[in-house]
Amino acid sequence: xxxxxxxxxxxxxxxxxxxxxxxxxxxxxxxxxxxxxxxxxxxxxxxxxxxxxxxxxxxxxxxxxxxxxxxxxxxxxxxxxxxxxxxxxxxxxxxxxxxxxxxxxxxxxxxxxxxxxxxxxxxxxxxxxxxxxxxxxxxxxxxxxxxxxxxxxxxxxxxxxxxxxxxxxxxxxxxxxxxxxxxxxxxxxxxxxxxxxxxxxxxxxxxxxxxxxxxxxxxxxxxxxxxxxxxxxxxxxxxxxxxxxxxxxxxxxxxxxxxxxxxxxxxxxxxxxxxxxxxxxxxxxxxxxxxxxxxxxxxxxxxxxxxxxxxxxxxxxxxxxxxxxxxxxxxxxxxxxxxxxxxxxxxxxxxxxxxxxxxxxxxxxxxxxxxxxxxxxxxxxxxxxxxxxxxxxxxxxxxxxxxxxxxxxxxxxxxxxxxxxxxxxxxxxxxxxxxxxxxxxxxxxxxxxxxxxxxxxxxxx
Amino acid sequence: xxxxxxxxxxxxxxxxxxxxxxxxxxxxxxxxxxxxxxxxxxxxxxxxxxxxxxxxxxxxxxxxxxxxxxxxxxxxxxxxxxxxxxxxxxxxxxxxx
Numbered sequence: 001x002x003x004x005x006x007x008x009x010x011x012x013x014x015x016x017x018x019x020x021x022x023x024x025x026x027x028x029x030x031x032x033x034x035x036x037x038x039x040x041x042x043x044x045x046x047x048x049x050x051x052x053x054x055x056x057x058x059x060x061x062x063x064x065x066x067x068x069x070x071x072x073x074x075x076x077x078x079x080x081x082x083x084x085x086x087x088x089x090x091x092x093x094x095x096x097x098x099x100x101x102x103x104x105x106x107x108x109x110x111x112x113x114x115x116x117x118x119x120x121x122x123x124x125x126x127x128x129x130x131x132x133x134x135x136x137x138x139x140x141x142x143x144x145x146x147x148x149x150x151x152x153x154x155x156x157x158x159x160x161x162x163x164x165x166x167x168x169x170x171x172x173x174x175x176x177x178x179x180x181x182x183x184x185x186x187x188x189x190x191x192x193x194x195x196x197x198x199x200x201x202x203x204x205x206x207x208x209x210x211x212x213x214x215x216x217x218x219x220x221x222x223x224x225x226x227x228x229x230x231x232x233x234x235x236x237x238x239x240x241x242x243x244x245x246x247x248x249x250x251x252x253x254x255x256x257x258x259x260x261x262x263x264x265x266x267x268x269x270x271x272x273x274x275x276x277x278x279x280x281x282x283x284x285x286x287x288x289x290x291x292x293x294x295x296x297x298x299x300x301x302x303x304x305x306x307x308x309x310x311x312x313x314x315x316x317x318x319x320x321x322x323x324x325x326x327x328x329x330x331x332x333x334x335x336x337x338x339x340x341x342x343x344x345x346x347x348x349x350x351x352x353x354x355x356x357x358x359x360x361x362x363x364x365x366x367x368x369x370x371x372x373x374x375x376x377x378x379x380x381x382x383x384x385x386x387x388x389x390x391x392x393x394x395x396x397x398x399x400x401x402x403x404x405x406x407x408x409x410x411x412x413x414x415x416x417x418x419x420x421x422x423x424x425x426x427x428x429x430x431x432x433x434x435x436x437x438x439x440x441x442x443x444x445x446x447x448x449x450x451x452x453x454x455x456x457x458x459x460x461x
Numbered sequence: 462x463x464x465x466x467x468x469x470x471x472x473x474x475x476x477x478x479x480x481x482x483x484x485x486x487x488x489x490x491x492x493x494x495x496x497x498x499x500x501x502x503x504x505x506x507x508x509x510x511x512x513x514x515x516x517x518x519x520x521x522x523x524x525x526x527x528x529x530x531x532x533x534x535x536x537x538x539x540x541x542x543x544x545x546x547x548x549x550x551x552x553x554x555x556x557x558x
Contacts, residue, residue, distance in 0.1 A: 195494065
């Protein structure tokens, strides 16, 4: 019988994370302080992050040891299995070999705990008693809630009120893991109280929830803030995935010609691809593809420029592929792919031609997800469907070319608590809406006055 | 959906790219202190003539507040927020967030 799943014994769990900062062909440009325009220093971030994570954020050390305490938690779901997608290959009649790394086996069902557990640990040893964060539908909030529980930390999640009321399952997951999940705006912060005073029935927003979480971290005793994407230390922690995958591919006797992941803020994509980017830097011939929605073409059409990481301009200025902090995509059906800016590390690797961005339309992604569910069985998160769509494209291309390519992709999470998106697809309530170039030009006007990084590139529009 | 300036009712939802779930136009319309979410026009323009609708609904001042980059809001930087929070903590050191 063919081997379907390639397991890695727990003894082979990577002992170190890989830090791409050590091998970046072009050094990263520093984030800028929004007030002074000067590079952000550790003290600027210290009110919301522990110093050990700030050190990782700026580290250029190639390998960083994974603490024993984190390894002991990782083994709850890691190493995750690598699958050979035989049934999808048969369905497509492709000579390509398709592998997928199943990150959906973690307790919350996604890759998010790979960094949440590390952040919880480093906060624990730094003396943090409580971690605050914000969440929309709840994928990140639930991951952090679990990881705080595993390290005996309090977890405070400011969940946008409309999500709080409409997405009961993620909220219940957070509560089950002991998190204090409150609807935002809340009466617990000045930011929340101010909004409620003006609009007692405010349904909340992501911007309000971020403001509340940051304020709670700054004002609370032994309290810090946690972010699940974009930042360098988040990318670092996610590399445990790609490092495992390299070992599993070696067991399978294959090496990928193509590595594919969906790219929102960049964390799940970074997790699978960065160790392979290292190989590419050192001479391997690999096509590494980050997939984004066509209606949110940050990587494919945005310039490499300084921009705020958020719409309320509270985060430091970061060099990134961006369409402006007020860029507004057309309706897309992948919650995790909502960032207007890509992680700076991923942006830089695109600039260095080590990663290739591809945009796909949402209808194609759902069609791909349904094909995958009917061949390999798993129902994917809407974000994950973006990667599957490009896997299918690449497999069909290999068929046309008669090449036995090896395709690897990150199956970043299941969609079992997000079936409403599938329902909308089945009911014919989805449509593709490519964003007009004129809209993108308008959005880019917002970042025109900001400082330009040394490697500034113009928009492709 | 017919492309006119009548907004869809709450039976019609689109997936919010920021929140990650389905939402109604009525949410987007009042998401920001009772004013529209800054993404409202871009998210809803394929569904109806949202700009025409909002031009009629909002005063010029409200329009600017909703859709023009507000220096006041956008200059609420992280550093400023941290400094404000520190000040509150100094006044009431036992107050948690």
